[in-house]
Amino acid sequence: MKNCLVVDDSKVIRKVARHILESLDLTVSEAVDGRDALTQCEASAPDVVLLDWNMPVMSGMEFLQALSSAKLTARPKIIFCTTENGVGHIKAAVEAGADEYVMKPFDRETLESKLSIVGVI
Amino acid sequence: MALSPSSRFADSGSSSRGAARILSGLLEARTGQILSENRAWRMETALKPVLRSHGLADIDALAARLIARKEAALEEDVVNALLNNESSFFRDLQIFDMIHRQILPQIHAQRDDRTLRIWSAGCSTGQEAYSIAIQLCNDMARWRGWRIEILATDISTAAIDQAKSGIFTQMDVQRGLAVGDLIKWFEPAGDDWCASPVLRQMIDFRTDNLFDHRAPMGEYDLLLCRNVLLYFTLERRQAVFRMLAQHSHARSVLLLGAGETVIGHSEDFVPHPDFRGGYGRRTGTPAQAEAAFRRAV
Numbered sequence: 001m002k003n004c005l006v007v008d009d010s011k012v013i014r015k016v017a018r019h020i021l022e023s024l025d026l027t028v029s030e031a032v033d034g035r036d037a038l039t040q041c042e043a044s045a046p047d048v049v050l051l052d053w054n055m056p057v058m059s060g061m062e063f064l065q066a067l068s069s070a071k072l073t074a075r076p077k078i079i080f081c082t083t084e085n086g087v088g089h090i091k092a093a094v095e096a097g098a099d100e101y102v103m104k105p106f107d108r109e110t111l112e113s114k115l116s117i118v119g120v121i
Numbered sequence: 122m123a124l125s126p127s128s129r130f131a132d133s134g135s136s137s138r139g140a141a142r143i144l145s146g147l148l149e150a151r152t153g154q155i156l157s158e159n160r161a162w163r164m165e166t167a168l169k170p171v172l173r174s175h176g177l178a179d180i181d182a183l184a185a186r187l188i189a190r191k192e193a194a195l196e197e198d199v200v201n202a203l204l205n206n207e208s209s210f211f212r213d214l215q216i217f218d219m220i221h222r223q224i225l226p227q228i229h230a231q232r233d234d235r236t237l238r239i240w241s242a243g244c245s246t247g248q249e250a251y252s253i254a255i256q257l258c259n260d261m262a263r264w265r266g267w268r269i270e271i272l273a274t275d276i277s278t279a280a281i282d283q284a285k286s287g288i289f290t291q292m293d294v295q296r297g298l299a300v301g302d303l304i305k306w307f308e309p310a311g312d313d314w315c316a317s318p319v320l321r322q323m324i325d326f327r328t329d330n331l332f333d334h335r336a337p338m339g340e341y342d343l344l345l346c347r348n349v350l351l352y353f354t355l356e357r358r359q360a361v362f363r364m365l366a367q368h369s370h371a372r373s374v375l376l377l378g379a380g381e382t383v384i385g386h387s388e389d390f391v392p393h394p395d396f397r398g399g400y401g402r403r404t405g406t407p408a409q410a411e412a413a414f415r416r417a418v
Binding site for chain 1: 209214291292295296297299300301303304308309
């Protein structure tokens with residue numbers, strides 16, 4: 001089974017995402033901010049990261065920049081999942097290396113679609 | 122339009138069975154679609170906006186008014202509300218991958234007259250047609266100098282109006298549309314997103330009934346009639362396949378929805394030898410097929 005790392009400072013969002021992702025036959029791990037996510041990625045690279053934008057300690061964009069210089073066995077697919085829905089934010093995320101972008105609120109069909117586009121399911 | 126109760130309507134939950142039968146009869150008479158048991162439960166929910174806008178208390182009052190008066194606008198609203206307009210961009214990614222990697226290149230190699238004709242039949246709110254337009258635009262070097270016609274038809278006037286507008290909700294654009302295509306081919310429009318004029322100008326959206334077909338005549342290289350036929354009786358499906366055959370040539374490719382098939386429904390189409398899940402016209406020998414294709418182009 002493929003693994004998805006859910007990175008969000010909201011416990012509720014992590015819980016909702018986990019519920020959906022597990023129903024799509026993914027194993028799920030969680031991180032509360034970018035720093036936590038980076039540590040987990042270096043320990044065991046997930047197949048895909050569902051990444052919030054605004055978080056304490058290390059934001060999603062800072063995580064993305066740090067990930068590019070991190071020592072990883074394989075680079076995970078990155079799906080931003082955020083309330084930052086402006087086209088400027090979307091373009092910035094793509095230019096920074098995000099593979100996909102989910103605008104909150106999201107549902108099962110949206111996540112399934114994006115995971116399919118990046119080739120995880 | 123004569124309204125007759127549909128005998129298929131056994132039960133509609135809390136709603137009046139008589140009214141439900143009349144309304145499902147209207148849908149079947151106007152569109153050929155059967156409101157199956159698994160869609161019947163949503164009748165009241167689907168009709169709530171119609172009830173509100175026409176000041177009607179419930180579907181009993183709606184059915185009574187439809188019988189008492191001839192109101193084309195009300196009938197239209199009811200039919201639009203009961204039709205299933207579910208659609209999404211690049212629905213069934215493997216199909217669109219096959220269109221992009223196999224079907225369109227083959228058409229490109231075969232059409233000496235540099236004309237590409239595509240018909241999305243039962244297009245709902247247009248996502249299928251827009252998806253193909255995006256594929257073509259992303260591969261513009263290949264298609265430069267070609268005459269490209271994309272016809273997209275649906276019986277729902279409301280769906281076609283929305284398709285023509287090119288406006289899609291945030292939820293719509295997140296289902297199937299890659300973020301790269303979103304920022305390349307769509308512009309923010311308030312909380313929604315609007316397809317670029319380039320895409321909108323590529324597609325000819327028209328209201329059209331598959332059983333009273335008035336869309337432009339001619340033959341199409343690629344015909345998509347996906348997730349439409351499952352709502353029809355066997356006889357209606359056979360009629361649709363006969364009509365689609367009239368608008369295809371020896372090398373046309375027909376794509377249906379997952380779980381839909383021509384087998385047992387059509388003498389005109391057979392599984393396509395090159396495209397898994399696609400269908401082609403039943404033809405004679407290869408030489409006969411070639412001759413028919415040459416006549417067509």
